[in-house]
Structures are given as C-alpha cells and as structure tokens.
Amino acid sequence: MGREALAEAMIPVIGRLYRENNVVTSIHGRSLINKSTMNILKAHRFARRMSKDELLLEETAPLLNSLAELELGAAAIDIARLNQKFKEEGNGATLEEFLRSELADIVGKRGADDRTSTDVVLYGFGRIGRLLARLLIEKAGGGHGLRLRAIVVRRGSDNDLLKRASLLRRDSVHGSFEGTIRVDEEANTITANGVRIQVIYSNDPATIDYTAYGIKDALVVDNTGRWRDAEGLSQHLQSKGVARVLLTAPGKGELKNIVHGINHGTIEDTDKIVSAASCTTNAITPVLKALNDKFGVVHGHVETVHSFTNDQNLIDNFHKGDRRGRSAALNMVITETGAAKAVAKALPELLGKLTGSSIRVPTPDVSLAILNLSLENGTTKDEVNNYLREMSLHSDLRKQIDYIDSPEVVSTDFVGSRRAGIVDGLATVSTDKNLVVYVWYDNEFGYSCQVIRVMEEMAGVNPPAYPAKESAKALAAIAV
Structure with missing residues (x-):
C-alpha cells in the first residue's frame, strides 16, 4: 500500500x-x-x-x-x-x-474519563480571547475537561453579536474557523461546532450572575489587560458562579506568573488568581532554563523583535507611551519590555542576570527573541543545537520548545505554532562562553496554547499522556 x-x-x-x-x-x-x-x-x-x-x-x-x-x-x-x-x-x-x-x-x-468538567468564561474577546475560544472548541469533543460556557464583552453596536461571531469565523492571520458557527440573537448565543457559548454584555466584572446561565465554579480568563493586580482582578470573584481567575498578561504585585513547563507545579488550590505571564516570557523562559541547566547562564541580554499589537496606533496619533504613538504599520519602534525581568518570577535562579529591550516591527504576528548570553561553561554551536533539538523531542519541555534548522524559514512559517518558542538552529552563534540563540514564537497562538495548558493545570483536567517515560536512549541523548 x-x-x-x-x-x-x-x-x-x-x-x-x-x-x-x-x-x-x-x-x-x-x-x-x-x-x-x-x-x-x-x-x-x-x-x-x-x-x-x-x-x-x-x-x-x-x-x-x-x-x-x-x-x-x-x-x-x-x-x-x-x-x-x-x-x-x-x-x-x-x-x-x-x-x-x-x-x-x-x-x-x-x-472512561476520570476528569471532571470545569466551566470557562472568557472575559474579553480580542486576539487572545478568540484564539482561546478556538482551542477550547477544538478540545470539546470528549465532553470532559474545560467547557467554554460564556464570553463577556461590552456591547459595541446594535449588531454586536453578529460581529463577534464573524470575528470568530474569519481571522486575517490565522485563517477561517474550521467548522460551523450559528448565532441565536434572541438567546444571545454563538454555537460553534456544537459548543453553545453565552454572550454576556457587561461593563462591571463584579456584578454578573453567571449562575443564571447555569454556570458554576467557573474559571474566568481575563483577556482585557485592564486589571493586572490582585485587587483589580478580585472583582471577578465577587460575581456569582466564579471560583478562580486567570490573567492573560503579566501580573503585578505578588501574583504568581506561571510559565507552563517551568513553574506550573507551584499552582495550589488556594490560588484564586493566577497570571499566565506574557507571550515573550513564555517563549524565552523554557529555552533559558534548558541552557542554564546545561551550560550555566552568567548574564545575558534579550532583544525581542516583536510584531505590532493593538495598543499601538495604526497611523501617527497621541499615545501616552513613548514612541508608540507613531504608525505601527510604517515604523520599527524601539520600546521597553519587562519580559527579561519577568523570567525570574518563573525561574528564580536567573534573578538579576538578564536585561531586555524590544523593537516593534510592521508584521501582524510571529516575533523573534534574540538571547545573547554569557555562559559558565564553554560550548559549540553543534553541541547547543543537538542539545536543544533533543530537549524539543524528549524532555519535559517538549510542549514548550520546538527546533528547526531550515535555511529558508521566515516569520510567517511559524503562524499557528503550538509551541511557546522555536529555536532556529542555523542562526545559533557560539564562541566558547558567548552564545547567541534565536527563538521564533507565535506571540498570539503559541501563547494561547500555553494559556490553555495553565487552565488545564488550574482545573486539574489533564488527561494521562503516553508514553509516560522516554526511552533510555532518548534520556541518554539529553544527558550527553
């Protein structure tokens, strides 16, 4: 055959x-x-x-x-x-x-599925919210685990529901939704591939009665970025039917910033509010952990070449942030990033060892992090690349780290990647204890996959994975 x-x-x-x-x-x-x-x-x-x-x-x-x-x-x-x-x-x-x-x-x-079901509410339905919806709908087949029950938005127009459904159906970057979408304007629902999603209009996260829609003990995922500390996000917990909150942005104060694969084991049942950190932090932290474990990182600088985002202006206009008022579609824009410092929240051994900056560029999705590191132990390009390739295949970080060594790949080739970051092996530069590693990442979809993993951890709905252990040969390859 x-x-x-x-x-x-x-x-x-x-x-x-x-x-x-x-x-x-x-x-x-x-x-x-x-x-x-x-x-x-x-x-x-x-x-x-x-x-x-x-x-x-x-x-x-x-x-x-x-x-x-x-x-x-x-x-x-x-x-x-x-x-x-x-x-x-x-x-x-x-x-x-x-x-x-x-x-x-x-x-x-x-x-047989021993997992319980957890109701999910998406508070905000922008770029990340809609991608999370797609992923949750994709995983709904078994009827267990995370159940998308509702989205909460502010009404934008008389035909708001139809517009929300259209944005879910069509995406300029990630393509069309795979399946069918139906709208019920009387019930204010969107049904996607059989998943019935209640659309709730509200301006106040503290006053929604989710139980009126049959939602209970829900995990609310705040995609707005409007509140980033415990005080602001705790408003969600005042609404009926809410049990926990996850922020899809870097958290401030004492909030736990979780990078799945690195510190998701620190999530406790008593943690009512958790942050999934940023897309860049999720992309670089797993690679940095792998490199630090093997070679030791003395210090380093992280430069991100980042696609523009909705907080920038399409054309020149007033913006409270420096340089961000200039046209995102026409300019490369130097800006700040807290990702390098945020790494230490998930990986404390790198506290004080990293600096970072960012350049926003005129592309809609997929970014690139350049890790310029000084190492404790000297190495070669081949050793680093072979090690990171094996980590992407056989380690506990294989869901986070991907690897490629094609001489022709460019940013659009990584649209839709489900890994947090993809190491570009051909771009690696190594001169003994000085190392430069290039890491691509889909700052929308790859990050959304990481958010889903954190949600599954919070809800305790991960299915058993097989093979449970790597082969002895695979483990030996990582250790070399």
Whole structure:
C-alpha cells in the first residue's frame, strides 16, 4: 500500500479513537485530530526533520490499528515517541504485547474519563480571547475537561453579536474557523461546532450572575489587560458562579506568573488568581532554563523583535507611551519590555542576570527573541543545537520548545505554532562562553496554547499522556 493510501486509512482510525475513546493522537506534539491525508504525511515528514530518523507510515499505521483494538480510556498518545520506544525497548515483544504493557492503566476502559468538567468564561474577546475560544472548541469533543460556557464583552453596536461571531469565523492571520458557527440573537448565543457559548454584555466584572446561565465554579480568563493586580482582578470573584481567575498578561504585585513547563507545579488550590505571564516570557523562559541547566547562564541580554499589537496606533496619533504613538504599520519602534525581568518570577535562579529591550516591527504576528548570553561553561554551536533539538523531542519541555534548522524559514512559517518558542538552529552563534540563540514564537497562538495548558493545570483536567517515560536512549541523548 502506498504512503498516501496508508495515511488516508489512518484518518477514520484517528477519528474513532477520539470519538469513542477520548484518545488524542499526535506526532511529536502535533495533533492528528481532524487532519487531512496530506497533513498526516507532513506530520511524518516533520518527524524526520526533528529526530533525523524516518517515521514510517508502515510502522505508525499498524500501531494505530492496534491502539483501536485495545478499548482504551481517555489519554493523549504520541505515536511517534511510542513507536520509537517500541523499537528501542520492545525486547522481542509483539506490538500488541508492548502496547498492553505500556498502556496498562487505560487498556479495556473504553472511553472512561476520570476528569471532571470545569466551566470557562472568557472575559474579553480580542486576539487572545478568540484564539482561546478556538482551542477550547477544538478540545470539546470528549465532553470532559474545560467547557467554554460564556464570553463577556461590552456591547459595541446594535449588531454586536453578529460581529463577534464573524470575528470568530474569519481571522486575517490565522485563517477561517474550521467548522460551523450559528448565532441565536434572541438567546444571545454563538454555537460553534456544537459548543453553545453565552454572550454576556457587561461593563462591571463584579456584578454578573453567571449562575443564571447555569454556570458554576467557573474559571474566568481575563483577556482585557485592564486589571493586572490582585485587587483589580478580585472583582471577578465577587460575581456569582466564579471560583478562580486567570490573567492573560503579566501580573503585578505578588501574583504568581506561571510559565507552563517551568513553574506550573507551584499552582495550589488556594490560588484564586493566577497570571499566565506574557507571550515573550513564555517563549524565552523554557529555552533559558534548558541552557542554564546545561551550560550555566552568567548574564545575558534579550532583544525581542516583536510584531505590532493593538495598543499601538495604526497611523501617527497621541499615545501616552513613548514612541508608540507613531504608525505601527510604517515604523520599527524601539520600546521597553519587562519580559527579561519577568523570567525570574518563573525561574528564580536567573534573578538579576538578564536585561531586555524590544523593537516593534510592521508584521501582524510571529516575533523573534534574540538571547545573547554569557555562559559558565564553554560550548559549540553543534553541541547547543543537538542539545536543544533533543530537549524539543524528549524532555519535559517538549510542549514548550520546538527546533528547526531550515535555511529558508521566515516569520510567517511559524503562524499557528503550538509551541511557546522555536529555536532556529542555523542562526545559533557560539564562541566558547558567548552564545547567541534565536527563538521564533507565535506571540498570539503559541501563547494561547500555553494559556490553555495553565487552565488545564488550574482545573486539574489533564488527561494521562503516553508514553509516560522516554526511552533510555532518548534520556541518554539529553544527558550527553
């Protein structure tokens, strides 16, 4: 059977695992749910670029078929990593025997999902709010975990509801919504792929009765950026039906700034208000941790080349911030960033070791962080790149760090990346103890994926992930 035919045959198996067993399959973290034949082929091709080993459909197709026969419970399964572990540690066992052993905790449980459901309210429906909505709708298939119940906005016009739905349906950067969207103007609801979202109009976060809409113990995600300290954000907790609050911006004061993959383990049940930090902080902190763990960071400077954002002016006009009043579409604009200092809130060992600045540039999405570091231990470009590639594949930071070494990639190639940051290996510069690393990041979508991970952590709704442990060979590669 040809490669195209194998990939085509995998589609209904992937769909059945998802619908009947709540199993999300992926290749090195890239979901296979609702993907076309060509996208499945591309995912296999991507695996070769990442690991330098061919991922054969002749191996993954029977692996998927075997998974479908095991009546699995809910899980997230990376078939590339599972296949690699089978080849390295199968020890003569058949594929079925290996899978039954590796997935013993969920074999025979047919869709069983021990996770509870958590109601989610998006307070604000701008760039991040709408992307979070897309991600939440995408994850709604199993009916467990995070449930998008409502969005809260200020009414902008008489046809506000239709305009909100249109902005969800069409996006100039991220493309059209994959699915169907219906609007009920009488009920003030938007239904997207079967997910019914109540649209609530309010100017006051403290006076909304969410229980009137059947919402209880909700996680409110504040996307407005209007309130960034505990006092301001605590207004949400005064509304009926709210249990916790997550801010999608750097928090001020004593708020915990969480970068998933780094310090999400510090979230406690008693934390009623948490910040998901900034897009830049999420992009650079995992890479900095990896480099600090391996080589030691003495000090460094972070320069971000950042796409313009809504707080800048389209054409020259008054702005309270320095330089930000000048046209975002025509200029490169030097501005400040707190990302370098914010790293220390998630990674205290780098406190006082980093400085940072930013240049806003005339692109709508995808930014670039340049890490100029002085190291305790000398290294080479190849050593750094091989290490970061392995970290992107086999470490606990693989959901955050991606790696690429193509000589042709540019910023638009990273639109829609689900990783917090992508290391550009060909741009790495190393001269003994001086190191420069370039990290691309989709400052909208990649950051939104990190926010979702923090939400899942706060709600305690992460499905079990397999393989639970890396192969011995993979772990050895990271340690070298």
